[in-house]
Amino acid sequence: xxxxxxxxxxxMNKPLTLFDKIWNAHVVTELADxxxxxxIDRMYCHEVTSPQxxxxxxxxxxxxxxxxxxxCMPDHNIPTLGQDKPIRDExxxxxxxxxxxxxxxxxxNYYPMGHPKNGIIHVVGPENGLSLPGMTMVCGDSHTSTHGxxxxxxxxxxxxxxxxxxxxxxxxxxKPKTMRISVNGRLAKGVTAKDMALYIISRMTTGGATGxxxxxxxxxxxxxxxxxxxxxxNLSIEMGARGGMVAPDETTFAYLEGRExxxxxxxxxxALAYWKSLPTDDGAVFDKEIVLDAADIxxxxxxxxxxxxxxxxxxxIPELETVEPAGRISFRKSLDYMGxxxxxxxxxxxxxxxxxxxxxxxxxxxxxxFANYVKGKHKxxxxxxxxxxxxWAVDRQIRAEGLDRILAEAGFELRQPGxxxxxxxxxxxxxxxxxxxxxxxxxxxxxxxxxxxxxxxxPLVAAAAAITGQITDPRTSL
Amino acid sequence: xxxxNILQSTCIPLPLENVDTDQIIPARFLKATSKxxxxxxxxxxxxxxxxxxxxxxxxxNNPLYKxxxxxxxxxxxxxxxREHAAWAIAGYGFRVxxxxxxxxxxxxxxxxxxxxxxxxxxxxxxxxxxTVKQKPDMTLTVNLEKQIVTNxxxxxxxxxxINGYKRECFLNGFDDIDYLLSRKDKIEExxxxxxxx
Numbered sequence: 001x002x003x004x005x006x007x008x009x010x011x012m013n014k015p016l017t018l019f020d021k022i023w024n025a026h027v028v029t030e031l032a033d034x035x036x037x038x039x040i041d042r043m044y045c046h047e048v049t050s051p052q053x054x055x056x057x058x059x060x061x062x063x064x065x066x067x068x069x070x071x072c073m074p075d076h077n078i079p080t081l082g083q084d085k086p087i088r089d090e091x092x093x094x095x096x097x098x099x100x101x102x103x104x105x106x107x108x109n110y111y112p113m114g115h116p117k118n119g120i121i122h123v124v125g126p127e128n129g130l131s132l133p134g135m136t137m138v139c140g141d142s143h144t145s146t147h148g149x150x151x152x153x154x155x156x157x158x159x160x161x162x163x164x165x166x167x168x169x170x171x172x173x174x175k176p177k178t179m180r181i182s183v184n185g186r187l188a189k190g191v192t193a194k195d196m197a198l199y200i201i202s203r204m205t206t207g208g209a210t211g212x213x214x215x216x217x218x219x220x221x222x223x224x225x226x227x228x229x230x231x232x233x234n235l236s237i238e239m240g241a242r243g244g245m246v247a248p249d250e251t252t253f254a255y256l257e258g259r260e261x262x263x264x265x266x267x268x269x270x271a272l273a274y275w276k277s278l279p280t281d282d283g284a285v286f287d288k289e290i291v292l293d294a295a296d297i298x299x300x301x302x303x304x305x306x307x308x309x310x311x312x313x314x315x316x317i318p319e320l321e322t323v324e325p326a327g328r329i330s331f332r333k334s335l336d337y338m339g340x341x342x343x344x345x346x347x348x349x350x351x352x353x354x355x356x357x358x359x360x361x362x363x364x365x366x367x368x369x370f371a372n373y374v375k376g377k378h379k380x381x382x383x384x385x386x387x388x389x390x391x392w393a394v395d396r397q398i399r400a401e402g403l404d405r406i407l408a409e410a411g412f413e414l415r416q417p418g419x420x421x422x423x424x425x426x427x428x429x430x431x432x433x434x435x436x437x438x439x440x441x442x443x444x445x446x447x448x449x450x451x452x453x454x455x456x457x458x459p460l461v462a463a464a465a466a467i468t469g470q471i472t473d474p475r476t477s478l
Numbered sequence: 479x480x481x482x483n484i485l486q487s488t489c490i491p492l493p494l495e496n497v498d499t500d501q502i503i504p505a506r507f508l509k510a511t512s513k514x515x516x517x518x519x520x521x522x523x524x525x526x527x528x529x530x531x532x533x534x535x536x537x538x539n540n541p542l543y544k545x546x547x548x549x550x551x552x553x554x555x556x557x558x559x560r561e562h563a564a565w566a567i568a569g570y571g572f573r574v575x576x577x578x579x580x581x582x583x584x585x586x587x588x589x590x591x592x593x594x595x596x597x598x599x600x601x602x603x604x605x606x607x608x609t610v611k612q613k614p615d616m617t618l619t620v621n622l623e624k625q626i627v628t629n630x631x632x633x634x635x636x637x638x639x640i641n642g643y644k645r646e647c648f649l650n651g652f653d654d655i656d657y658l659l660s661r662k663d664k665i666e667e668x669x670x671x672x673x674x675x
């Protein structure tokens with residue numbers, strides 16, 4: 001603290017964005033005609049994208065440079081039933097065991113499978129106060145953008161870069177351009193942060209924010225809870241953005257205060273003073289500005305095989321002629337995979353699976369929304385529903401609030417925390433040809449299992465589909 | 479990292495847009511703890527049917543097309559940050575991927591594994607697809623030092639962008655980590671002025 005970046009002079013010279021302030025404070029050096037050497041405050045490691053990085057470190061006979069700044073946990077491979085027993089899949093078990101060995105050998109903060117703090121990294125980081133405003137954070141995982149919700153620069157990296165951070169706490173990055181997406185007004189009843197994100201991505205397309213770091217702003221974003229902001233920032237990568245962020249405010253501070261790794265006492269007061277200096281200055285210039293109206297957002301579903309292929313729940317799939325010529329082969333391939341026709345409506349379509357969970361929608365509020373909707377109703381007979389809390393902390397809270405009983409009465413069971421059916425690296429695979437309404441983040445071909453057909457949606461649309469067994473507008477029963 | 483300067487090669491066309499890294503290498507193949515062998519499962523679910531037999535309609539199974547250059551539709555490598563996608567592409571034997579647009583993380587991962595992403599205009603990309611369709615043995619020449627890519631059949635060339643630092647890395651076979659390790663003094667100096675929480 002007490003850093004010269006806090007003085008007003010610099011800001012008077014040139015108004016800066018939230019992103020610029022954090023980025024500038026982490027520049028170690030700029031390479032001539034090259035990238036920036038950027039300092040990383042915190043790195044998260046999971047079992048899938050870290051083994052080769054640790055192996056590289058060993059091959060170079062290096063130690064972890066700043067072990068206190070690294071937190072590890074397995075999440076992708078772990079089963080959502082029977083976590084007290086060893087993982088049956090030998091290859092998955094080996095990957096999880098490899099992280100175990102690496103975390104212990106290099107002396108890193110570590111929450112193994114079954115640990116009360118284990119869960120999906122992007123759920124666990126914020127809930128423990130490991131992710132704080134003003135930080136730079138990375139993880140070998142594209143949904144690292146989630147952590148930007150606290151007012152931080154957080155982004156996904158590859159394994160070579162994980163090795164760089166382990167070895168030097170730095171990476172080389174070209175500075176992205178900045179974009180502000182303002183959503184003004186109020187979200188209507190029955191419209192969630194997930195719907196806002198899917199709406200934004202459908203407008204931007206899957207590559208429309210590539211090269212940019214996005215700040216979400218506007219009254220509808222301000223009105224989101226911290227968990228809603230985490231959902232919104234989580235999906236930034238699905239339009240290609242390097243990351244997404246929301247300026248820290250009272251909602252952020254109230255969420256963070258008292259969490260295990262949040263600053264305490266005098267440090268909290270100092271941190272708060274610094275964090276309050278971070279929001280984008282009046283007059284700061286973004287490379288691109290997008291302004292949207294919250295009143296235009298309805299519950300959303302996707303109909304294709306990338307998250308940009310979304311529409312309002314009562315909408316119709318676009319006609320082929322509306323797609324630009326170079327994209328028509330991909331569009332047709334995508335609808336063929338999904339078994340849908342151009343011009344078709346999805347409302348009333350029979351579905352087979354429902355997945356509530358993932359780093360996108362595996363938090364407490366998602367379970368509250370889902371449980372409130374299904375209370376007093378009953379799951380459709382033919383639907384297989386997987387309800388997977390994002391962490392053990394979420395699981396404990398679900399039980400503390402008695403939601404587990406409400407869910408059980410409606411015919412739903414809770415599973416154990418992990419990434420689960422979001423990418424089906426464990427046993428939670430949707431069979432080929434089956435339709436899954438999924439609160440996760442990707443509807444790519446085969447994402448939830450070879451041949452699986454994913455319809456992305458928010459927790460309310462998922463709840464409505466689980467009850468009726470078909471795509472249903474949740475607003476009709478709120 | 480293996481050096482790269484001038485590469486003349488036939489190419490393999492994949493005229494699909496938004497090819498995500500889940501297609502390049504599906505998640506179930508990410509369980510390895512080394513970087514080897516991913517090339518065998520490159521584009522696995524397009525390349526093989528569910529019984530593991532090669533799908534004759536997929537370009538990697540078409541004997542007409544081979545080479546060290548992959549030419550793909552716009553927004554190649556979107557989605558998951560898995561570097562396994564770059565390992566699969568490098569492992570299969572590609573040194574260059576040509577497209578009109580790349581996803582950011584994939585681009586970095588490719589460059590960290592000696593695979594050069596070459597961005598061309600939509601128009602030039604369409605021309606390359608058209609040429610290779612008519613003449614599968616057509617070649618492209620990528621000259622990194624001059625930052626020029628040429629369709630050797632039509633003679634059309636375009637310059638492509640790469641920062642000077644990364645170009646030097648490719649020309650000399652340097653890795654980012656070597657550079658960073660040589661800057662430890664700067665890092666420790668930065669830590670003295672760093673804002674801590």
